[in-house]
Amino acid sequence: MDISRYLEQKREEVDRFLETIIPTVETAPTTLHESMRYSLFAGGKRIRPILAIAAAEAVGAPSRAILPVASSLELIHTYSLIHDDLPAMDNDDYRRGKLTNHKVYGEAMAILAGDALLTLAFELCSRRDLLNGLDALRQVQIIHELAQGAGNLGMVGGQVLDIQAENKEINLSTLQAIHAHKTGMLIRAAVRMGAIVSAATAAQLEHLTLYAEDAGLAFQIADDVLNVIGTREELGKNANTDAQRGKKTYPTFYGVEGARTLAAQCTDRAISRLQTFDAKADPLRELARYITARRN
């Protein structure tokens, strides 16, 4: 299969869908909606939604509910980037080659745009008009997965650990805990949400969860490597910022080559979790490979 084509096609589907559920810039409060749109349509690769779609496809032909469910993950991801970039947090001026949200709209609006995107994710997942292909019990389960992946024991918890680790001597197990929460839990939620849309069996959900954990780790290690070796043009933001901030990453512990090897091992392990799945899981397999091979 052609993974680039698959990624491009799904990204467009997600973008088109997101366009239909975010209020226009003419809708009051106009600046809030402009600010939400600014970051949501800033060129994200939609990895989390695509993982959800691919997981749903691996189990069976997904219902139409997959697009809103998948897109809710991008709302969460976008809010987390806006808040992470704030002066009180990572204090970043650029993201994906564009000024960060608070540099354009100010801190107050950036905080509120993040809050609104986070809330909108749950509003979207709780719509019956868009998710009527799902039974309500599965819909509740999906919402719960999203909340757990994003919350205090998930992504937000990981961001707290990350902030607390800056300029400190941390060991490898702390680094693993940071990543498992900060990026891992939402990727895990993405795959599980997709699987639940397609009514995965308990065994399928179990295998896909293990896939997600390995793929999530590969994704984060690859991200750390890119931060070291990527150029400003490729990344759309300043390169090698982790080291400048005294932030410990996988390359700190393993070197760039060691980290690359580790990422490749995680990718192989992720793919091996899909043994019981047929060709419908090929997009998931290719996604795991893409995650470590990408240049931005």
Place this chain on the structure above:
Amino acid sequence: MDISRYLEQKREEVDRFLETIIPTVETAPTTLHESMRYSLFAGGKRIRPILAIAAAEAVGAPSRAILPVASSLELIHTYSLIHDDLPAMDNDDYRRGKLTNHKVYGEAMAILAGDALLTLAFELCSRRDLLNGLDALRQVQIIHELAQGAGNLGMVGGQVLDIQAENKEINLSTLQAIHAHKTGMLIRAAVRMGAIVSAATAAQLEHLTLYAEDAGLAFQIADDVLNVIGTREELGKNANTDAQRGKKTYPTFYGVEGARTLAAQCTDRAISRLQTFDAKADPLRELARYITARRN
């Protein structure tokens, strides 16, 4: 009925319940959970949860699901206070007589504690173990009400309008729009969520929604009046801050006495919406009166 006793009893029930669902300060990340608890247990009156409980009681004996549903509203309310107090927003140092969250834990942690409380509200409402007295379709509906009340066209939207109005000449209809969103929409959601827990009919839901809109307006006008006439001791924060900030409020347009009269009219109208309800709606009736009579 004795409304003080009712309020005290329900407040304790909500507090006891919240205690069971917020991780202890020994749970990692410990500072995050400490920060979440600091603001959640800072002496809030639990008005929104109690409105939800009273609405559920007005319709019929509520299921055990009412306590988690009601408590989720306090998680949302608490997050909104933490974020509103931030330097980039209202820049308040005190709230309910205690230092604000960011003054104790720093801005980064305050932003994340708010994000985590917001997410936890949806995690709570999507739990099946605690809400198994509800059918899943109603559970989805409740989650949707919460998201709409809290989101870009609800509470967050109102906060945006409020910030944009500071130090500007606004007219009465703008003031009304600010309040209808900033406080009104979550109070409306509270009452509707409680009604849905008790499987309200469409007609009951309609009447209760009108009650909530009137009571919410009374609540906000009373709040504006208190900001002018309350003392620092009563409010637990600096008094008369609205005027100092050049913020237009109901007393700006109507004077203190005029605003008081308006609040009393809203209260009467709220109570009149409950004509078709029997004595089980007395707590809602008394709550509407309490809202305008309170001193903090």
